[in-house]
Amino acid sequence: MQEPIYNNGTVKVAKEGVSAYLAWYRTLSMADAKEISDVCSRLTKEAAKNAGVDLYDIGRNTFSFFGHQTEENWEKQRASVSEKMLQFFHFAEEFEQPIRAALWSKEAAFLYIGNPQKGIIVMEPEKYMTYTPDRDYSDLTPAQAMAELGSAAVCDMSIIPVGAGTALSQKTVKEQLSTHQTEIEKLKSEMKDVEGAKTGELAELTAQIEALKQELWQKKDKLMAELTDKDETMNEDKRNAYKGLALFLKAYRLFEYTLNVGDIPYEGILEGKEGNLTVAYNTQEDVFKFLLNDLDKAHEYFRNANQTTFDGDPIFGGKVEQWHRVSNALELRVLINLSKKINSTDINIKSKFNEVLDRNLLLRSNADNLQITFSTKEGQLYPFNESLHSYKQYVMISGLVIDALKANEDYRLFYYANPSEGKLNSGSQENDWDAYIGIDPSDPIDELKLIADQTKEFCQFNNRYTSYEPGEPYIRIGYAEQNFILAEAALRTWITGDAAEYYKKGIEASMKFVADNTPDAQKYHHGRKMTSDIITQTLAKPGIQLNGTFEEDLKKIITQKYLANFMQSPYQAYYDYRRTGYPEFPINPLTNQNPNEPTKMPVRWLYPSAEYDYNKANVEAAVQRQFNGSDEVNKLMWILQE
DSSP: OOOOEEEEEEEEHHHHHHHHHHHHHHHHOOOHHHHHHHHHHHHHHHHHHTOOOOOOHHHHHHHHEEEEEEEEHHHHHHHHHHHHHHHHHHHHHHHHHHHHEEEEEESSSEEEOOEEESEEEEEEETTTTTEEOOOOOTOOOHHHHHHHHHOOTTTOOGSTTTTOOOOOOHHHHHHHHHHHHHEEEEHHHHHHHHHOOOOOOHHHHHHHHHHHHHHHHHHHHHHHHHHHHHHHHHHHHHHHHHHHHHHHHHHHHHHHHHHSSSBBBBEEEEEEEETOOOOBBOOOOHHOOOOOHHHHHHHHHHTTTTTTTTTSOTTTTTTTHHHHHHHHHHHHHHHHHGGGGGSSSSOOOOHHHHHHHOOOSSSSSGGGEEEEEEOOTTTOOOOTOOTTGGGGGGGOOOOOHHHHHHHTEEEEHHHOOOOHHHHHHTTTOOOOOGGGOOOOSSOOOOHHHIIIIOOOOOOOOOOHHTTTOOOEEEEEEOOHHHHHHHHHHHHSSSSSHHHHHHHHHHHHHHHHHHHTOOOHHHHTTTTTTOOHHHHHHTTTGGGGGOOOOOOHHHHHHOOOOOOHHHOOTHHHHHHHHHHHHSSSSOOOTTTOOOOSOSSSSOOOOOOHHHHEEEEEEHHHHHHHHHHTTOOTTTOOOOOOOO
């Protein structure tokens, strides 16, 4: 039997593997689950002992091996767990999160994303997925680790003391600490020898021995105090850093959830960890207060972390200041989504916005972006690469993107799209503006198929998305977006800055990001290379300038923000559209799948079915409070009400 491996590997699973495993699990009988529970029972004990992972509740909920279970309950539980498993693998794929294994054997594996105390159990995992053990880097110096990993983004050598980058490793640091401990033990031994010495008759010798004892004790106490002070200071700084990061991540996720549905559980969100699944919902107004409060606390924790670094950060290498800047940028994103609540007496939006600005810790350039960077390594390819999903290269690009870029002769057009095959067949060149045609996504599907199959007068994704394996980084919170937020805030007179200046900085940041993350090759820019001079010329175009009414200028800001988010943040444009009406997305009542309001775009998601299964009373109370009992996609949540 294969000995279980604990807490040291990454798991890869293809879609067909996910489908096969879920198909097996969905047909699993309660009797079979009880047999499997014997395996789980043994592995839970081993996992708790060897990996520090308590799998009891996870295994019980997955395979239902407690005695009073019924077939009906098992079917409900099996359906619920199937959905959670699907969400688990979907989350990992959509957000490019690595799947880790805290336990791996032929019999079973425990998989998790981020938190090793939360995850799923998979039986006979080698049938469905592959396991790669982690490399042991403990004997490598920072410089060797960087060379091994092949990425300067892993660690900033400027934060490592001179000489340490090529001399120190995790192993050598441990050895040095062991040496210090040996010295202390040696001092203790010497003191015992002195204490046991036969002092004899000479008072002078006695005095010398006593003086030596005192000296040794002082040396020991000084060394211990220095080690204790360093350890306590380091631990406290790191605790502050991790607390700030935890609050940022909590706010980041729950902010998205409340934007999607409205009221959500916030105060009691962690009660599920203790087994309470019937958590009360907070109003969306209170949720936003909690979000801002948590981000303010994160700011204080980051400020008190004294620029320490922390482990386990593949984005910024544990640099606290970078996370501090990103957290403040997120707080601006939260505040701009309250644009319809400017008169709220409980949340002073203007004051809070300026408070965040006064911290002087915002994103300074694209180098500060919170983003995921891809590579040519297996498992790290850009997710739209044709080797992974070939069908994605046939996406038809909307005219909303194409026409907006053509209107200002914006070279991003040639980086976003490939020229229309139909236009090239008619004699156009790939660097001609008229070779690029977008489609109306609201047209009937038959008309779109006709264009795709016959005229071919539409644009596909640029080759940089489909054939260039690293693609471009995926921005979660970025410098360009921050500038568009500041531009909108200035336009609304929330802040005293120049809206036009922030607006142009946002466009410039977007254009530089595209140019800097695209190889200089004809097939990627089609002969329209985006240089600094081209960017300057674009910013001077008449159609770019803010010189109209409030609505005209707001439309330009939000439209440029939308263009900057192309193939980036998927829902930011939707959230902006809901509260501003821009960009003006085409809506065709004949094709719109909004059954109750065919002339409108839905403004929210429905609450998930799992909430109605396990937290029915609370979700129904929230729906009644917000929408008079109707959980419907056209209902306006609190932030969208004037």
